[in-house]
Amino acid sequence: MSTAIDVRRTRVDLPTTGTPPTHPRLLAWLDEVVDLCQPDAVHYCDGSEDEWAALVAELETKGTIIRLNADLKPNSILARTDPDDVARVEDQTFICSKDERNAGPTNNWMDPDQMRRIMTPLFDGAMAGRTMYVIPFCMGHLDAPDPKFGVEVTDSAYVALSMKILTRMGAEVMARMEEHDADFVPALHSVGMPLTDSMTDVPWPCNETKYIVHFTDDRVIWSYGSGYGGNSLLGKKCYALRIASVMARDEGWLAEHMLILKLISPEGREYHIAAAFPSACGKTNLAMLEPTIPGWRVETLGDDIAWLRFGADGRLYATNPETGFFGVAPGTSYATNPNAMRTIEGGNSIFTNVALTPDGDVWWEGMTAEKPEQVVDWKGRQWRGVGGPVGGRPDEKAAHPNSRFCTPIEQCPILSDDYHRPEGVPLDAIIFGGRRENTIPLVTQSRDWQHGVFMGATCSSETTAAASGAVGVLRRDPMAMLPFIGYHVADYVQHWINMGRRSSASALPKIFYVNWFRRDADGRFMWPGFGENSRVLKWVAERVDGKVDAVETPIGYVPAPGGLDVDGLDISDEDLAGVVGYTETEWRDEVPRIGRWFDTFGWRLPREMVDELRALETAFGRAPSRM
Template structure:
């Protein structure tokens, strides 16, 4: 049976017609293979329609992965207590046998694929699988990279609709020419709080050769939202091969005298202030996390890979972060994750106002002084608690630059991180080579709560 025939037999007629409308045999083969492997009870194919996006929103609440909050458009999602950050130890790059990459956690490709396929066999049994199409970078531009996500988590699908540009029509337009990235995710078996249960079998495997990312038994966005840091590993490889840059950088506009506009990129590790820097109130934000940079007629042109913010919420307060604060307290579509909730309102660490002494958070029912199994006191919200929101919600967003097909001219780069005892707070390079080599490439930063493990080293 060929892939399209399999999909016709497996999917409901309406869902099959959505797939048949895309003339791409490679896509059909990919979908048939992994729908068969994951073996869901139901498959929903997302187009670019508002109705399909609304369906995903409803299912996130219906399946218990999100809950509505008091303010319209706001929901809360909880990850498991031990599933709160990127799992670097179980994130592996799959490479051909005998290949080693210094400082990178690699695994033999054939061995890795065998293991992840076995883990994911029938993993979506009894659940609904969402097939979602997106693009990285502005649509129909030099930056555009199509991507398809399979996930049995409505929360993951909902997050991606907020963070990325819809891509179903792009897949239809490109047809067989679509050179797309592929992401396969399952949260696995869920516990009574609808969080991933089998953390011991958590895996994030990145198949560079197949341009496919596999993520199993986890819900935390950094492990599951395929188009974010997971796609970043794939786009770096493409960039090296094709002669451009895929960078972990914010992109912002600095406004000078007489209407001067200069665009800067900036790269800091997670939890080191990228979002706060990009949100300086008197400047303009284009993106807070990932940037593609291409050489266009001798100019470095940059574009935001995303269209939303998956930001760390700890420390966001009205005085230091007035714009973010305003957005988080307005009726925008926002997913809060791993915060404290009391009477339908979200609270987080260091928010600058009194925090209730009890409520619900990532540990379940919470009270001040509660300790975990290891004897550690549990804070109101996790250090890596997040908010997910579209850039359209920000009054300081440069929306024209966000969707510019040719991106914007890069006028400078900022390198930064957490360092309390080695370097002065700010240094300026003598020239590009001096900055990139002696500052950017040589810079070290303390570890943070954005990854599992010890902080501050």
């Protein structure tokens, strides 16, 4: 329902702070937004430290945030959300392409005109009683050959603060947009809780009705009802993946859910690697890896999103369009990811839905071996002893399972200097991976680009109890992009195939598939993971250079005996053989599962993927799938 507004005000009528833009198309859009949303004031964000301090003070007064101990977490804050606003809302996330067929089977679709008829009344007066923040931002380097601009308009100061960490934003971006009269993605966000005369504000405003909408043909984003990061920080998944994937399809590049790292050998040889994993598969841990093998080093370029473009030399270059980490807190520790912890220790961070210790620091499950004697949990309840909250259940968590840290990437102690290269870094390898307790070996190299695309298109993971309540349910997640592909999944796979035709095989990155999560018959992990995964990265690097042999199998190249460096590793010959190898029985079961997955693509399934599946069916004696 729209909010009754007795006298509608225009942008020029409103109190204003900051410097208004001169960009004509932006001003025209802002006039439309003010006319629709009817805020009480407008603030034009400049990204300054003074602005940060003012917004923090405002949120502290409202009770939205708590300042942390400046000696332990300098210039950092803790926010607690409404208990019903804690994660991305995939069921209310829509791709509104003009043609339903272009959304495909993996997206929720609605006709754009119908969606506008639903959402326009929701936005009507939605910002009454609130300040409208105008956030100009750039995804990627400002000096990139083709910088991608956006402007988010929001009634959430929390969003404005978070965007300062995660994107290049503010006065410098606005000046560049005005200089070039640049195109931009308009991104409209409201928490959906207008403050009329009869309403009292709450620390975390939101609305039961939520929509996260992408008008992909027009490159427009609308988000309503949620203040949670994945739904409200519109430069991240909404722009940098869903909208950008459509841009990339049309412009001949790739927008991917990938980390980027630099691996450095003892001799100083550098390898740039991008890797795509579904959730709960260790993407951030790999991005900030501390290798256990002597002389090898890893440097970080990004942990979540990579944009891939061809350079003039025919190589595929990767850039990280973000400037910060938006990481899941639980499970992050000095044991699992010491570099993430060191990054966080630098402060300048926003923590959301973690626990608060008596000395004004943060805590979450998995950070330390022992739980603190006293904490205040993510719902603001006092915990005493090692049990649950006072008056609550003993099995509750002090930090929400999806609690987050939002931290500047510049604080990462192993940040690569290459992060600052506007053109990005040339990729030597692309790695796909998933969480499988059987079937999939520790590491496999594709035969060629097409086979590598097949590996990515069939990427799969078993759910964990924390994720869904049902353990071991297999979920296909093509290129780890299932929730983020902005168009038909079959066309997306075809675009990957087409990208490989634009350069020579020698210039393209080699493609690999990894699985850190193989278990034995007793349910025990057979591979130690974490820092030991550097041994797999070493094998990848040596395969790129042609320095180590591999065994060709129907599923790709696997390490030859003795090919994987396990010196100093406490692993039995039986476990090593089990984790590196595969069994025909398991793959005879896997092949029809892949066929059923490809059935969902419909007639658009690329012929090349059918050919790859047919080769597997022949190798493992399975009847051909109906396609």
